[in-house]
Amino acid sequence: MRTVPPARSPIAPSSIARGATAVFTAGGRRGLLGSLLELYGADAGLLANSGTAALTLALRAARASGRDTAAFPAYCCYDLVTAAVGAGVRVLLYDVVPETLEPDESSLERVLDRGARVLVGAHLFGVPMSADRLRERCLESDVLFIEDAAQEAGSHVAGRRAGAFGSFTVLSFGRGKGLTGGSGGALLARDDHGTDLLRGIGDLSPGGRGAGDVATATALWVLGRPALFGLPRAIPGLHVGETVYRPPTEPTGISAAAASIVRANMRLLPGEVDARSRTATDLIAACPPDSSVRPVRPHRDDVEAGWLRLPVLIDDEVVASAAATAGRLGIASGYAKPLSEVEAVRPLLVDPAGTYPGASRLATALFTLPTHGWLSERDRDALERWLGGLKRGATG
Ligand SMILES: Cc1ncc(COP(=O)(O)O)c(C=O)c1O
DSSP states (O other): OOOOOSOOOOOOHHHHHHHHHHHHHOOOHHHHHHHHHHHHTOSEEEEESBHHHHHHHHHHHHHHTTOOEEEEESSSOTHHHHHHHHHTOEEEEEOBOTTTOOBOHHHHHHHHHTTOOEEEEEOBTTBOOOHHHHHHHHHHTTOEEEEEOTTOTTOEETTEETTSSSSEEEEEOSTTSSSOSSSBEEEEEOHHHHHHHHHHHOOOOOOOOOHHHHHHHHHHHHHTSTTTTHHHHTOGGGOTTOOOOOOOOOOOBOOHHHHHHHHHHGGGHHHHHHHHHHHHHHHHHTSOTTBSEEEOOOSSTTEEOOOSSEEEEEOHHHHHHHHHHHTTTTOEEOOSSOGGGSGGGGGGBSOTTOOOHHHHHHHHHEEEEOOSTTOOHHHHHHHHHHHHHOBTTOOO
16 A cells, blocks of 8 residues: 655665675775765765764764763754763753744753853754854854754755754764665864864774665665555564664764765755655645644745755644544654653753753644655645645544
8 A cells, every 4th residue: 555655865776786886895985075075065074874973973072172061952853862872961952943943042042051062953854944043153152063964955044055054064864864875974074163173083993885775775765665665664673754762882984885875866866855845835835824734934035945854833632633644644743752851861961850842842743744756646635635634623
């Protein structure tokens, strides 16, 4: 039965073939780093085995320079907690505005007042935050800005690629990201601050040849399509569509195969961004004005979303019926809890009693709709009907 995946990363068979070749030649990494530095306007960087590893290394470098307290958005991927545990930093959380996914300004000022020396900002679902303003704010107070661009997916802020603003930028090439290699990540550095800290990180242990990444990329290409996605979704061990906390592992370099696959997939980015943008525009137009569902979208004219997915906020009274009818349409709920409720972060929290109303609301009200290039006309119609059905007072 047709089951739409919530997201897809574009992959071409020729990219998988490049990855398979790299398993034997063990080459392909240098070209990728150069392309990423150019795409994101960075000065230097390293390729790691995951986005989590890249963030862990950035936080460790910060800690080694005396910055041992980092501010995280209270609503985000739990991998941020993994990185904090792996780096041994203390954590302050700031709230997020549900309607825009921007940092809540007063909450942000509070964590800076309370001693955050590092600020991690994250673009979520391809709806970018105001990374330009965060950079300015961090420069004013000598705070290290780490821009988590794992989910930027082709977004732009004030005419520049999202991911082009942090002293450090974190990228992920895991499954479901804008660009994938099966696994992998990158840490890019810009300005004196970022590049000095990057130099202190030194060499990573090599990432292996990556036969497993070739298998993952092949599985994503074959099983990720709607005709077959029901199969992996039915296997509980794969945790498809779930966010689970993963304990830290020691960062290594990226595998040769993942680097080659990512680089070869880069040429597919513009087509996929166009397809996602057209779908997101149509779905936003299909949200009835009197309904219980409101799309989350950038609130600035000079910001362009990459729409990795279309996030929407759903009123309490229709959440149950929305979840029950999401079925096989690729609609997924967002992160189930604020980071403050992820058990592993508790010992690291500077303010364990802190509350985050925006993040708590997002944990119950945020759903994401698929936007990717594997959607058919019928899938889009079904998504529009789902949106149209969430009228105020609807009981499902
Ligand atoms: C915002 C964000 N940061 C970091 C990561 C970590 O990336 P990886 O899965 O490559 O470790 C993810 C992955 O889902 C993410 O969504």
